[in-house]
Amino acid sequence: MKICVLNLSGNVGKSTLAVHLLAAFAPTSRIVSVESINASNVNDVDALDVEELSASRFKEIFREIMLNDDVIVDVGASNVAAFMTEMTRFKSAVGEFDLVLVPTVPADKQQRDTVATIGWLHKLGIDGKRVRVLFNQHPSEGLEPVEVTYAQVAGFAATDGKGKAVFEPHAIVAMNEVYELTKSSRKTVMALAQDATDWKAARVEAKRAGDLVALERAMAGQMAHDLAVTAQENLAEVHALLFPASAPTTAIRSRRA
Numbered sequence: 001m002k003i004c005v006l007n008l009s010g011n012v013g014k015s016t017l018a019v020h021l022l023a024a025f026a027p028t029s030r031i032v033s034v035e036s037i038n039a040s041n042v043n044d045v046d047a048l049d050v051e052e053l054s055a056s057r058f059k060e061i062f063r064e065i066m067l068n069d070d071v072i073v074d075v076g077a078s079n080v081a082a083f084m085t086e087m088t089r090f091k092s093a094v095g096e097f098d099l100v101l102v103p104t105v106p107a108d109k110q111q112r113d114t115v116a117t118i119g120w121l122h123k124l125g126i127d128g129k130r131v132r133v134l135f136n137q138h139p140s141e142g143l144e145p146v147e148v149t150y151a152q153v154a155g156f157a158a159t160d161g162k163g164k165a166v167f168e169p170h171a172i173v174a175m176n177e178v179y180e181l182t183k184s185s186r187k188t189v190m191a192l193a194q195d196a197t198d199w200k201a202a203r204v205e206a207k208r209a210g211d212l213v214a215l216e217r218a219m220a221g222q223m224a225h226d227l228a229v230t231a232q233e234n235l236a237e238v239h240a241l242l243f244p245a246s247a248p249t250t251a252i253r254s255r256r257a
């Protein structure tokens with residue numbers, strides 16, 4: 001499957017979702033990060049192989065998209081304008097994507113940019129069924145309706161946005177600190193959730209040895225693991241919603257041995 005993660009705004013979770021929602025479930029995918037070199041944070045996971053290309057090298061990006069059957073393109077905010085310009089020059093490029101995922105977050109500016117992104121994709125002529133809005137950083141999943149937290153996007157969905165993107169059933173990714181924690185661990189949320197370290201035993205041992213550093217590590221490890229399990233349950237649900245036909249993948253493999 002060929003997927004592009006796009007939004008005119010930065011900080012909507014494009015890179016986060018490209019890794020933890022898309023790549024973690026399809027570890028053999030080619031990941032193309034359209035970003036100025038080394039500005040990407042998709043590279044932060046050791047098990048994933050990421051190609052960084054700036055939008056000025058669009059022909060190479062287009063080649064990657066055409067050559068690979070499974071590709072995830074994460075368009076960074078620094079390159080999104082240039083990327084969009086190139087997509088209007090190479091008119092068939094957008095048609096290569098099975099799915100364009102447009103994450104949004106509750107902040108006003110990001111919601112406005114989400115609406116603009118969907119409008120722009122529509123103008124490019126992409127089928128609205130292939131454009132999927134993802135409601136990210138939901139403060140309390142399930143408790144507050146999408147119509148309230150993401151009022152601008154929901155309003156657009158009910159009016160001008162009709163047919164330009166798929167909004168429902170709502171794909172909601174909850175706010176979870178674990179996405180920040182993964183940056184230092186360089187692992188996916190999936191890998192952290194599957195980590196079998198017995199933190200309780202480690203804590204007992206650290207206490208016995210009077211090792212305060214190890215004790216702190218064991219407590220932090222337990223909390224990070226719990227958060228990862230919660231986040232992974234959420235991601236698995238959202239993944240099943242977006243890709244109903246695909247079989248669940250449990251293990252993450254490195255692309256390069």
Ligand SMILES: Nc1ncnc2c1ncn2[C@@H]1O[C@H](COP(=O)(O)OP(=O)(O)O)[C@@H](O)[C@H]1O
Nearest residue numbers: 010011012013014015016137174175176179180
């Ligand atoms: N669901 C979430 N819960 C908590 N933090 C998140 C979530 N999604 C993204 N973030 C954080 O928000 C920031 C922006 O995410 P990022 O993926 O870099 O956005 P983009 O690629 O769109 O600029 C990062 O620090 C990331 O860890």
Ligand SMILES: [Mg+2]
Nearest residue numbers: 014015076077
């Ligand atoms: Mg990014």
